[in-house]
Amino acid sequence: MTPRRITIKDVAREAGVSVATASEAINGKGRVAAATRRNVVEIAGRLGYSANRIAKNLNAGRTGSLLLAVSPRPVEPGTGELQPEWDVEYYFRVQGGASLEAFRRGFLLSMLPAHDASRAFLSSADGLIVVDPREDDPLIEEAVRAGVPCVTIGRNSADLSWVDNDFYTGTSAALAHLDAVRPSRTALFLSETSSSYVRDELSSYLEWCGGTRCEPIIIRSPGPRVDEAEPAIHEALAAADRRFDAVLTTLDTLAHATERSALALGLELPNDLQVLSLSDSRSLDYGLRTPITALDLHPVRLGEVAVSLLLDVLDGGAERRRERVDISLNVRDSTLAD
Known part of the structure; x- marks a missing residue:
């Protein structure tokens, strides 16, 4: 017999609090007393509760999906080749840092090839990170037209948040x-x-x-x-x-x-x-x-910061942020x- 999935209702019942309080305690939100929060988190761990990320994102009007694209020289669709920038290790390390940070924050991150055919996927994602944007970058312009939140690794001319090195x-x-x-x-x-x-x-x-x-x-x-x-x-x-x-x-x-x-x-x-x-x-x-x-x-750190900037935009942050990562x-x- 398949064991029943532990839900937030089970945690709330065991902790003697409402479902709303249990949810706020686990997600670190709301005005929940510190002792109550600790008790709820301990009970959730003991029961083996894990939040349903898909349901959580759907409740917030999100897909739980982020995209990352390298802006420079695209290749023609159907050639079977990646754009040449993906032969550079730096970009893979950026993607690695971004992917891990996105997953930690409840999102999955995918690589978006820069050619025109891939842009149809923009509307299916919650946000986009563009690496090394060009002046008047067409991918950024497409994201802005589609209403998709966007940040960049490298400065941009579109007044978007960015992270960069000096x-x-x-x-x-x-x-x-x-x-x-x-x-x-x-x-x-x-x-x-x-x-x-x-x-x-x-x-x-x-x-x-x-x-x-x-x-x-x-x-x-x-x-x-x-x-x-x-x-x-x-x-x-x-x-x-x-x-x-x-x-x-x-x-x-x-x-x-x-x-x-x-x-x-x-x-x-x-x-x-x-x-x-x-x-x-x-x-x-x-x-x-x-x-x-x-x-x-430090490309891994660049990817992590870019995800943080993008999620800040998704959460309603209106201020455009500019972050620097040190070079050694x-x-x-x-x-x-x-």
Whole structure:
């Protein structure tokens, strides 16, 4: 015989309180005396009561579903490919942090591909998190039109709440580290400039070049994947008139491509070339012959904060919030010259 599910009515009866009081005590709401709240929570645990999340969300007019999307370069629907940004570990770690925090708060979070066909799912979710939004981002515009609450990881131009890192200061610290190890002529290796974080990094790099009277050297990759980036950095490193001896990359995948190209050309890291990534990943620490120094953006924390911001909007918070997550520098062999 299947055991009967314990309900909030059972908890209330055992605790000698009303159903409303039991519900408020368990959910941490209402003006319930501390002793009563402790007693209700203890009884709920002893009876094995767990709140029915689906019913709770339906009672609040919600589906219990959140969406997370990476804004940049989409791919055509039906190709069987993820957009290339999902090859970058950072985004998976953001999603991991967001998923765990959403589940802890009673929601399930799903990845939303950025192409047009996926936008039909917007209306079936309670809210949307957009990572690295573009100026006048079409996905954000679609969410706003559909009345779907939205926050971003990275600054946005739509007056929505956001959480971000201080990329300008982080880039300055990275350049100072390269110069402190050994006075360097540093090139910036990037794949796009539409995201706010890349614009901050580029602005910081150009200001550093102006302050040190160094000529800016900017190398562009056609995309964020290692296989897209490697031909571009290989050509730059192999040039007979190469004018740089350090490379600062905006993504870990670009740093990976730089290390591979340097190795193929017989360049030793860090003696012949210093490499520093403005985004860290496990592959930069364990997956290369020379581990790469990198900025840790704490993506798991970014995902957690983004969910907190989104649920604040869902709960009626009218104030637009701006949150910052600290950056730390993980120094490895690629910048440890003699």
